[in-house]
Amino acid sequence: MNCIGVGCLLIAATGEGFYGLVVQLIDGINIENIIGFNNLYRLFMLLPVVLLSNSRMLYDRKTMLILLLRCMFGSLALSMLTYSYTLLPIGDAASLYFSSPFYTMLFSICLLKHRCKPADVLAVLLCLFGIVLLYKPAFLFTDETNNADEFSKPRLFGAMIATCGAMSDAFIFVCSNSLSKVHYTVISFYTVLCTTVPWTLLLMMRGVPTNFWKCSKNNLYLVLLAIFGVVILLSLNRGLQLISPKPASIIFSLAIPLSFLIQVFIKGNPITLMSVFGALAIFISVLISISFGCTCFSKTLVSSYI
Numbered sequence: 405m406n407c408i409g410v411g412c413l414l415i416a417a418t419g420e421g422f423y424g425l426v427v428q429l430i431d432g433i434n435i436e437n438i439i440g441f442n443n444l445y446r447l448f449m450l451l452p453v454v455l456l457s458n459s460r461m462l463y464d465r466k467t468m469l470i471l472l473l474r475c476m477f478g479s480l481a482l483s484m485l486t487y488s489y490t491l492l493p494i495g496d497a498a499s500l501y502f503s504s505p506f507y508t509m510l511f512s513i514c515l516l517k518h519r520c521k522p523a524d525v526l527a528v529l530l531c532l533f534g535i536v537l538l539y540k541p542a543f544l545f546t547d548e549t550n551n552a553d554e555f556s557k558p559r560l561f562g563a564m565i566a567t568c569g570a571m572s573d574a575f576i577f578v579c580s581n582s583l584s585k586v587h588y589t590v591i592s593f594y595t596v597l598c599t600t601v602p603w604t605l606l607l608m609m610r611g612v613p614t615n616f617w618k619c620s621k622n623n624l625y626l627v628l629l630a631i632f633g634v635v636i637l638l639s640l641n642r643g644l645q646l647i648s649p650k651p652a653s654i655i656f657s658l659a660i661p662l663s664f665l666i667q668v669f670i671k672g673n674p675i676t677l678m679s680v681f682g683a684l685a686i687f688i689s690v691l692i693s694i695s696f697g698c699t700c701f702s703k704t705l706v707s708s709y710i
Contacts, residue, residue, distance in 0.1 A: 410694055413655040416640035421666045422661035430625045435486055436625070440603035441637040443628030446596045446637070450589065453638075459587035471586060474579035477572040482599070484569030491562025499541040500566035502660060505531050507574035508653040515578055518650065523696035527654050530689035535657070538664055538684025579651045580644035588645060592637040601693030604686045651693035661686050 429439055454461075464467065488497040507526050512518040583591060644652055661683035668675055 405422060406646070409652075411648060412643030413652060414596045414637040414658065416636045416643060417656050419632050419660040420634040420656075421662035423629065424663050424671060426556075426625055426629045426632060430622050430629075431534075432627075433622055434605070437607075438629075439486065439599065440607060441626050441638050442629045442633055443596050443599040443603065445602050446633050447593070449630060449634045450596060453634075454587075456587045457587055457601075459542055459590050459647050461590060463586060467583065467586060468577055470582050471591065471594055472598075474576055474583065475595040476592070477575045477579070478595045479599040481569050481572035481576065483555070484565050484572065487570060487694050488562050488566035488625060491558050492566065492605060495603075496541045497562065497566045499535055499539045500563060501506045501569050501573070502535050502539075502575040502657065503532055503567075504570040505650070505653040505657060508577045511574050511578040512649045515647070516581070517638045518648065521696065523692055524650050527651070527689040527692040530685045530692070532652055534682040534685030534689065535660060537678050538660060539684065540678070557666065574649075574653065577644060577649040580641065581610055582647060584645050588638060588641040591641045592634070595641075616664060645697045651696075654689050654693040657686055658690050 427438065463471070485497070485501050488501065491497075492500075509524060509528050511696075513520050549695060580591070640656065643655075647655070664679065664683060
């Protein structure tokens with residue numbers, strides 16, 4: 405179970421790295437429409453997968469409530485991250501959003517009554533340290549901290565949005581272990597549905613953008629984006645059912661250095677000593693989580709099936 409769960413999370417992290425690259429290739433389409441069309445394509449791709457899995461779509465009231473909450477928070481996390489990019493520098497928004505392992509640890513302790521071990525704290529601190537070194541947020545690495553504009557309302561609101569996105573992301577990890585009896589394809593389907601339905605209603609009021617109907621590379625990129633999105637959803641949701649939330653959030657953070665490496669090799673982004681140390685810190689935190697965190701959960705998981 406451990407190997408399968410870790411493998412699924414590593415696949416999801418790799419897919420997340422390529423996902424960001426494809427988003428950057430799309431040009432001339434509003435970000436909300438990129439998210440909307442992407443999820444619409446995902447919905448069509450996931451529908452036959454759910455039907456072939458022959459899984460239940462409806463469960464008891466408590467399970468359905470947790471499932472809908474998990475899917476709604478998943479949709480909110482993506483929307484908040486996207487919105488925070490319009491209010492903050494990319495480094496600031498990403499650093500605040502990808503601090504989700506810290507909130508996952510807190511939620512696991514408070515909501516699931518999980519014990520916090522020194523290895524958990526070390527892994528989370530190393531992960532946060534690596535994220536800061538890779539993204540180099542402006543409020544830590546420049547003099548913008550002393551600028552009055554840094555404390556303006558849009559910046560503060562953007563920081564709040566990014567932080568709420570990180571908390572929503574952490575809530576996803578914590579909820580997923582409670583949905584072990586729900587098939588991971590069904591969780592993925594409902595997650596996409598929670599984003600597609602409100603976006604479709606918005607699109608009906610505004611109208612479909614005219615440039616979407618033109619034959620271009622953008623449509624190909626959107627389909628490719630949906631394929632990566634389906635792979636990420638299926639592997640992530642399956643991994644979260646097998647691995648405890650704390651190590652799972654750290655393992656999925658491997659998407660950050662992987663995304664950085666993809667940008668280096670494909671787009672030729674420069675490598676600095678600071679970014680190398682940041683990537684190494686995240687890799688070490690992942691190794692700590694796999695070595696210590698996953699082992700503890702496997703015992704709990706086995707005992708729950710006996």
